[in-house]
Amino acid sequence: MRRSPKVFSSSFSLAQSYLEIFKFVHLNLQRSNWQQHAQPRKYCFHTSTYVASQQRENPSNHWIAVLDSYKRTLHLPVATHEIQDLSNIGDSPGGEVILHGYLGARADLSKNLFFIPLISKTLDYTVQIVSSAKSSDGSQKPAHVKLRALEQHSPVAIRGLLKARNPTAQQSLGQIKKIDHVEIDLLDVDCLNEFPKDIIFTEDTKFPPNLRHLQIRSDKSIRDAVAFRAQVASVCRDELSKRNGFIEIETPILFKSTPEGAREFLVPTRRKGLAYALPQSPQQYKQILMASGIPRYYQLAKCFRDEDLRADRQPEFTQLDFEVSFASGDEVMAIVEALVRRLWAVFLNMDDLATRFPQMSYHDAMSKYGSDKPDIRIGMEIADVGYLLPADLVSKISPLRDPVVEVLKFHVSDEVDETRRFVRTFMDSSDSASFQENPEGGPGIFVVDSRKPLQGLQPFGFEAAEQLEELLALEDGDLVVLQARKRAAHTGGATPLGNLRLALSNAAVRRGYAPKPEGYEFLWITDFPLFSPTIESEPGQGGIAGLSSTHHPFTSPKPEDVDLLLTEPTKVRGDHYDLVLNGVELGGGSRRIHDARVQEFIMKDILLMSEMRMKEFSHLFEVLRAGCPPHAGIALGFDRLIAVMLGKDSVRDVIAFPKSGKGEDPMVSSPGPLTNARMQTYHLSMAGGL
Numbered sequence: 001m002r003r004s005p006k007v008f009s010s011s012f013s014l015a016q017s018y019l020e021i022f023k024f025v026h027l028n029l030q031r032s033n034w035q036q037h038a039q040p041r042k043y044c045f046h047t048s049t050y051v052a053s054q055q056r057e058n059p060s061n062h063w064i065a066v067l068d069s070y071k072r073t074l075h076l077p078v079a080t081h082e083i084q085d086l087s088n089i090g091d092s093p094g095g096e097v098i099l100h101g102y103l104g105a106r107a108d109l110s111k112n113l114f115f116i117p118l119i120s121k122t123l124d125y126t127v128q129i130v131s132s133a134k135s136s137d138g139s140q141k142p143a144h145v146k147l148r149a150l151e152q153h154s155p156v157a158i159r160g161l162l163k164a165r166n167p168t169a170q171q172s173l174g175q176i177k178k179i180d181h182v183e184i185d186l187l188d189v190d191c192l193n194e195f196p197k198d199i200i201f202t203e204d205t206k207f208p209p210n211l212r213h214l215q216i217r218s219d220k221s222i223r224d225a226v227a228f229r230a231q232v233a234s235v236c237r238d239e240l241s242k243r244n245g246f247i248e249i250e251t252p253i254l255f256k257s258t259p260e261g262a263r264e265f266l267v268p269t270r271r272k273g274l275a276y277a278l279p280q281s282p283q284q285y286k287q288i289l290m291a292s293g294i295p296r297y298y299q300l301a302k303c304f305r306d307e308d309l310r311a312d313r314q315p316e317f318t319q320l321d322f323e324v325s326f327a328s329g330d331e332v333m334a335i336v337e338a339l340v341r342r343l344w345a346v347f348l349n350m351d352d353l354a355t356r357f358p359q360m361s362y363h364d365a366m367s368k369y370g371s372d373k374p375d376i377r378i379g380m381e382i383a384d385v386g387y388l389l390p391a392d393l394v395s396k397i398s399p400l401r402d403p404v405v406e407v408l409k410f411h412v413s414d415e416v417d418e419t420r421r422f423v424r425t426f427m428d429s430s431d432s433a434s435f436q437e438n439p440e441g442g443p444g445i446f447v448v449d450s451r452k453p454l455q456g457l458q459p460f461g462f463e464a465a466e467q468l469e470e471l472l473a474l475e476d477g478d479l480v481v482l483q484a485r486k487r488a489a490h491t492g493g494a495t496p497l498g499n500l501r502l503a504l505s506n507a508a509v510r511r512g513y514a515p516k517p518e519g520y521e522f523l524w525i526t527d528f529p530l531f532s533p534t535i536e537s538e539p540g541q542g543g544i545a546g547l548s549s550t551h552h553p554f555t556s557p558k559p560e561d562v563d564l565l566l567t568e569p570t571k572v573r574g575d576h577y578d579l580v581l582n583g584v585e586l587g588g589g590s591r592r593i594h595d596a597r598v599q600e601f602i603m604k605d606i607l608l609m610s611e612m613r614m615k616e617f618s619h620l621f622e623v624l625r626a627g628c629p630p631h632a633g634i635a636l637g638f639d640r641l642i643a644v645m646l647g648k649d650s651v652r653d654v655i656a657f658p659k660s661g662k663g664e665d666p667m668v669s670s671p672g673p674l675t676n677a678r679m680q681t682y683h684l685s686m687a688g689g690l
Contacts, residue, residue: 073192076100076157083120083127086162086179093162093182099127103154103195104173114148118158118184119176123223127179128165129158131186143188153195160184174203175220212657212667225654228347229642233300235346236320239339246296246322251285253278253302258616259541259609260284260552263306265315268682278304278316281635283552284620286323287592291628298322300638314639314651315663319587323633329577329591332632333357333524336579336587340522347645353522357579361527366490370406370498372525375583377517378505382408382497383471385482388464396459398441398484406497409472410479410504412513416449419477423447426507435500443500444482448474479504489570491532502583523580530557530574531606543607551576553603554620555590569606579636586641589634596624 079100086093104117104126112133117126133144150156165183172178195201199214207214216222240246257264257277267276279285282301289297301321307313324332337357345351365374368381386394386405394405412419423445426432436442449456455474457465474480481504483497508514531547534540540548549555551574557565561572575591593599600621603609639651652658659665679685 072190076190076192077159079157083118083179084122084125086127086182087125089162089182093164095162096187097160097162097184099158099160099184101126101156101158103150103152103156105152106148112144116147117173117176117178118156123217123220124176125179126173126176128183129160129186130163130183141186143186146191147186147189150189150191151195151197153201155192157190157192158184158186159188160186208666209660210666210669216656222653222656225642225646225648226656228646229638229654232343232347232642232645233638235343236300236339239342240296240298240322240335243338244296244335246298247294248299249289249294249297250299251279251282251289251301255279255284256616258284259539259613261538261540261549263539265304265306268684270681270683272683280305281319282321283554286321286633287554287620287628287631288623290323290325290592290594290631291623291626295325296322301635303635314655314659316659317651318638319635320638320641321633321635323631325629325631327630327632329575329589329632332589332634333577333579336634336636337522340579343641343645344520350520353520357522357524359524359526359577362525362529362573363490363527365525366495366498370495370501371583372493372528373578373580373583373585374498374523375502375505375517376521376523377519377582378501380408380410380501380505382406382495382501385464385468385471388460388467389482390461390464393444393459393461393464394484397444397482400440400484400486402487403440403484404487405482405484406495407468407472407483408481408497408501409474410481410501410508411475411477412479412508413477414475416447416451416477418513419447419479422508422511422513423479425511426504429507431503431507435496435503438496440486440496441484443497446480446482448476448478448480450476489529491529517582521582525578525580526576527558527573528576528578529570530555530561530572530576531569541603541607541609542613543603543609545606545608547607549607550574551588551590553607554592554599556593565602565606575632577634579634581644584640584644585637586644587634587636589632591630591632594624594628594630596621596628599624 077098080096080098083099083101099118101121102119102123104119106114106116108114114131116129116131118129119126129147131141131144131147133141135141161184163183163185165181167180168178170178171180201214201218205214205218207218209215216226237248241248254267254276255278257266257275260280260283262280264280265278267278269275279301281303282299286297299321301319302316303319304316306315322332322335324335334356337355341351341353341355344353360368360374362372365372367384368374369376370382383406384404385407386403389405394403398405412422427436427445444459446459447456452458454460454462454465455469457468457480460468468474468480472478472480481497481500483495483500485495485497505514505517509516528550530550532550534543534546534548538548541553547570555574555576558573558575564572576588577590578588579586593602599617600614603617604614639655642654643649643651646654648654657665657667664670674684674686
């Protein structure tokens, strides 16, 4: 039965499907006289003025025009050249060309003549289009009117004659390189999607994160970072696959919840009570591959952790992940070192990196630098001086009984007064708040001044001041910083004095007292404690022993410490290694436990995990008991690696679509709200209601 056209006349703009549009257009094509409704219109899909007026006057004509314009864009002419390739054409080019690109800002010489740059698809090159109202035989050129009507930034296909021109003194248009020895005499133009007039897009426009597509389009540094990232990934694949015999294998994204140590993202299913978990890492799958006869595995893996966000963290991130069977950690470290040397040589033009990177134990790193990822470029080594200090001085800087008291020296200026000024500014700033509020005691800061008794170190007493001067080689203008902490084995990633060391160095660089550290200092940090005290805010492995795995529960103990598992597990060191560069942890790895009995012993008897938690790893126990060979591996933070190579402060600067500090993607408004209907589908309910 034929439907009445009234069904479409007033409500067609609310049509819900392309099928309705097709039926409507087909019906009106049968009923309408095309000549009667013919109207002059632009040659683009986005024709806001025409569209608005036609939609009000006759909805049928509006949609016919839209679809007709869209259909023409699907028949865009094939480009004969890329704009950047025109630089290779000689002085007498000649011939007709078809180019694709974006329109730049038009320059009108008169009503009948204008110039307009055509910007390449990569937004890196531009060539000049010359448009005149009349052709050489005196006839009018419709393309001149068409091109004049188009908005800047619109994507177009240009057909024209390639002509020689005299090069200009200006070799670039901002960051865009000019092809200036040829130009295009316009013959025709096809607009592929006109840029809207309501978006202001100039060289000075700063687009917000919800317009990420325009951020990328307007900011060459973002596009360059994304391209650089792809190039580094390609070299990594070549190094691992072709030079080292690795196989790239994709592991599942939909995993299950297991207590590896980090907080997970859950994915509910329509099966009541069941959910997937997004992988914190491919750790368990790559160990499964080691037991599967795959000797060398790698992938650029997507990983997900529901953690508090920082400049170098994202809820979803990329790891360069690999594992080697029948291998020790030293073999893995050698592979990483070769990869890093190649990356630095190819992309940073540095071919003088050490063949093997230095190693430092976790204990030494924490003792000397107060950090498990020290930036050793800035010096400022820490020393324990509690044995030198008088008791009354210790009691003034800390309420702790028998604390460890550590010291560092920091040279700010040869001028004592400048050093004092720096200290006052720092202590009055927000940078110092956390240090002054430390419940274990704030820092004791002294300025070395030879004009004063004991060089300004009177509270130390004569003997301690003399020994300290010799120990630290003190000079006028030096800062002497004391900090107390509990007398206990090192845990965590930093000490209070280690954090203060970085804060002082950064403040001195910002205020011009010290140069910014340069160079690349790679360092392996090894011999981490296998277990650390449980932190209430961290999920850990859920055991009741008060201990958690420092790295993850699959890390093997050092061979010489295996026997301590039975007597003093807190003294066991893990066969774990972190690669650190300039204070940034690029990645971490370890030798894994390959024996199911040892894996079960650590989880059940040391961490005291419940039977329910143990069952979550039943698949892994089965894998390990099936003759799994010894194996080791590592995961390099690929986002951090790219950021460090490009000198970026945040990994967000090297990710095409990063999450915000709140874990949100403002471009697409994720995460999105849960409706009652959606929750019912997945058998969920909101605690306390919506």
